[in-house]
Amino acid sequence: MIEFKGVTKIFNQKTANETVALKDISFSVKNGECVLLKGPSGSGKSTILSLIAALSKPTFGEVIVDNERVSKLPDNFAALFRREHIGFIFQKFNLIPTLTVSENIAIPLLPSNLSKKEIEERVKKVMREFSIEHKEKMEVKNLSGGEQQRVAIARALVNDPDIVLADEPTANLDEKLSENFLEFLKKIKKEGKTIIVSTHDPIFFENPLFDKTLEILRGKLL
């Protein structure tokens, strides 16, 4: 269960560049729900995702994920929480271009206590799932956009997270690849994962895959 309780997020507080990204937001997402977070650019969608992933803290209010007050977690525990619970798919994929496909996917597992063999097995499993095992040794900078996206998704899922957050996942993809992404969402939804997709891509709107739609405008839920 993800809960936002009266969350306000202000960037550059008390400076000339003060920006109110979220204003007194409250909502909840049940475990296993697939939620569409829609709104124009700059409306606060990415801020919501970063708060759920404990990548940033609110200015006011509280974020609770699976009974854990993530907005109160110290940085080292926030990192641990992300490693165990969150899979994050970024708009620009955020892959390390000079590393190979398998090295990029293995990154979330490196701080864990898993043996080298276990890490290799997990990486191979997700590479098989997303049909990229034949590119295992290739540097990601040499991959196409669609392939890079599959690597990014594989990396987000390699730690078997309960919650998958996708921030504008189809912004850099053509229509066919966007449809492939929807297929991927269907698949992980069946696995019971909680999914939040932030987007302003109409391909997602009115899709029966989503249990709930949250619309945000200028930092406020509509």
Add this chain to the structure above:
Amino acid sequence: MSLLTPEVLAILLIDFIFLIFSLIAFFLSVKIVLKWDINATTPLQYSLEKQSYLIATIIKYILFLKIPLFIFFIFTMDKLSNVIPGAMCAAGVVNATSYGFPLLILKIINLYLFGFWLILHKFDMQSPDYPFTKTKFLFFIFIFFSLSAEIVLEFLMFEGIDPAKIVSCCGTLFSAAKTSGISSLMSLPHAPVIVLFYLSFLSIAVLYKIKNDILFAIANLWFLIISIFSLILFFSTYIYQLPTHHCPFCLLQKDYYYIGYFLYFFLFSGTFWGTAVMFSHFFLKKRISLWYNFSLIFDTLYVITISLYPIVFYIKNGVWL
């Protein structure tokens, strides 16, 4: 200030920077101690949580720089003995003003205090609900006053040294002939102090087996004191191979292969980890065996190194000094 050598200037400058940063940390610590409420979800609490990281970073940097700075301070004291008439080593310079010895003791105490603060900080960071945040910043407020006193004493000492005034050399300072606290120490009989020294070490070894945190910490504290007494009174004469030379500073010089740096490192490290077990006892309510091991290893290294001097001397010469 008539003794503004580059080394003195560097020490004063760095300490001034420490003072500025620790002043920031002090004010933020006071704010945290007064306003901290971990359950609050207010902007103030979130801001305090962020600021607690800032203070911890400042304190960590100060500690990590204070360790080499302390060694540099001793090195500077030793170097200044070349320009102060009468001084043969750091002892003469330290004793040139009445602030010298209190400063030296305070510097050592502050190093221990900063180390203990880091331990408390480590414990605090091991739990997601910041259990010792208020305690550690309250502790820092105390350390701040101690650090400020150290910096003031340091300034007064350097300011008070008159390069034209003849000071006593270590041979005079650490002799039974003078009437001072140190000379009364020199007149103590050797045998009981040596027995006490080895008994103290033995008690540490026994308590290491028994694993009683509080007694182990007390034994280490006692071992630190008795080690310095026995070093001045007995072991130093074997390092210098002179029955009248008791200085605890000359052994830092090149003539004695800088052995003092190793000896003090072993002694301070061993007793630091030994006394630190008390923190795990009171705050974590659990025993950290690794600290016991560190303490015993360093204490043992100290005892072996220092004991080798009289033993080797006796083997070579067939007599005790």
